[in-house]
Amino acid sequence: MATAATVHSHAPQGFIRKYIFSLDHKVIGIQYFFLALTAVFVGMALSLLMRVHMIWPTANWPLVGEIKPETYLAFLTMHGTIMVFFVLTTAPQGGFGNYVLPIQIGAPDMAFPVLNMLSFWTTFVGFIVLLCAFFVPGGAPLHGWTGYPPLSAIQSAGPGEALGADLWITAIAIFCVASLMGALNFITTTLDLRAKGMTMMRMPLTVWSWFITAILGLLAFGVLLSAGILLLMDRNLGTSFYVPQIMVNGQIVGHKGGSPLLWQHLFWFFGHPEVYIAILPGMGVASQVLSTFSRKPIFGYRAMVYAMLSIGFFGFMVWGHHMFMSGMSPYSAFAFSILTMCIGVPSAIKTFNWLGTMWKGRIRFDTPMLYAIGFVSLFVSGGLSGPFLAQPVLDIQLHDTYFVVGHFHLIMGVAAIFGIFAATYYWFPKMFGRMMNETLGRIHFFITLAGTYAIFMPMHNLGMAGQTRRYSQFTEVAYQTKLLPLQTFITFAAIVTIAAQFIFVINLFWSMFKGPKASDNPWDATTLEWTTATPPPHDNFGGKTPVVNNGPYEYGVPGAPKDFVMQTDPPTEPKH
């Protein structure tokens, strides 16, 4: 088997091997990053179409014409699927994890470079298969990113539920396989390729977050894969795992005895850990950035590690809180409710430790820091509505309303996106050898932060007022119509926020070619990626093997010549 030590003795020279089918984790990380960037713009375009349709339901739009209810649901499905899988899972783990993790632990590459390349290209194929669903007869599926049967299991249930839904399931299955390959690689690399002296408790919190995320992925994606196979069998082979005896369009379908709840159990056993797969890398990045730019050691390093492990552990025990509406036993609901609220404990530990890290720090408000603070803000704002929804009695009222949309977009969507932005601004100099423009970065941050709150906070009010989610328009019901002005406000906020993302794209590409040259350690940071050249050489450390003597966040060390001590500097630990 090709492993890190054998594959990377010499850098490939040909264009195809160097940039397309590269085995270099840095190139693969950048490939993942641009795949996610493409995906996020597709997902954002779909959200924009949904928003404008809500307030101008009969308007004709370029390329899509008048948006019908079923088209709206197709956009909803594809928006959620693309964002969850190909953005929130792909960019933080596949992108930055791939690029940074091996360097931060002092390895020349991932443990299995060929598998790494296969993982990226499998993800790419999954994305293409998913997009194909738009162009087949009937179009994209209607069943939402959660794919609940019986809607998702019966081909005649609606336009998009024929070939479009098959492509959707296939794309998800392909993505699962790709993610499993990636998770295997991350775990093996972290456990086996750490440099001399890089003990587990000297690993940067980013590495811990990618490691724990990989474990979650390894245990969760297999379950989704199984669930998808059962769904494909119900759809195409006439089995009845999920479908009871029901009528569709006046005709009894040939299934009987299945249970849609089986899908819900399997899906959410994957789905809840998926929330942490999206957010944990953001937590790691926030810890890294907050410590670096506060010029202080991270507050409670070990507590942060154990909190992430606890979050990962509890993440597998709370899937039932997505199913309070299913008629589950109140005793089960009670257990899931208590376990869900338990997650608040490690989450609060992390939040207070982030605040403790900043407390009395000599804070540098560079763009990565702004985004890290924004991450904490969104994590708290989105997290505080979690205990509401963890109560079965409240959830039954709020479950199918905009309250939930606001909650999960803040905590899982935009918080994770802020983590991605923090990572981008932070590691861009290392990745591309140039600095991003600070002014554009700050403008981008403030518009995005204000826009995010303007979009998602009012959704909580809409939800409490009873506005239903997944409806394409609200003009037929009197009490819903009265809430339209707030929806209009949200749509305009969305337009401004989406427009602001072009500032980011311009900054990204302009800086890539025209930005000022970056030094090897522009942020005065301590971890191993800042000890090597910018951008790093093919084998990361130019033939040297780093030896780690210090912890990852040695800032403000008394007696040290600088206000930081790098991990490879001579040991600073007191000798007794």
Add this chain to the structure above:
Amino acid sequence: MATYTPNTPIDDIGHKPPAPPITGGGDDGRSGDVPDYGARLRRARLGLICGIATVGMVFISLTSAYIFRRGLPTFQGESNSYVRDWGSIDLPWVLLGINTVILLFSSITMELARRKAAREAALAPVSSIPGISLGEEKNFPWLGITVVLGFAFLIGQWLAWSAMHTRGFFVYTNPSSSFAFLLTIAHAVHLGGGMIALIWAASASLLRRPVEARRIAVDITAWYWHFMAVLWIYIFLLLGLAR
């Protein structure tokens, strides 16, 4: 624990001894262009454990679906009551039993192939010294036999599915038959992956790859193969005991 003697300076008593330098972490013994096969074997095994965990989760979730669906009552309109529609399936137990024996036997031959490869790798440095002979080594083709047995198992499974069809059981006949086909086919697909790995490991010998590299290929294939055998026993028991 620190030890103190009468010669220990008074200031040192009560203090911890100097901590040894931390050399832990994941140093993989990278040293220039010389591959460290021990480290590669450890890494490959670690990757395999992760892979096995993944496959395990697939079958654990299928098992939970099996148990859930088996205990699920279904509303029957004609009788206006809930009934169990699990149904039954007449599995070709003799054929499946023969397949089980074949797979277990292949696991034994695979283990012998693994031990042979390990022995060859261990003795390679000695046997390459001129004038040193390690005696006549029996060159039994355990790997080739395992490939043949693997194919035999897959053919046997194919015959079992055909027998189920002949007896009137298809994947859509009832939940019991759906799961019987699903579990056995899912296992066969994973075993097919093992067959590819086996052929790859066997080709490593034919392509005259270094004996250590061959050993790694055979070793991880063998452990995966054993896992497939254990998994099959589990499926066999599940289908037999929880019908």
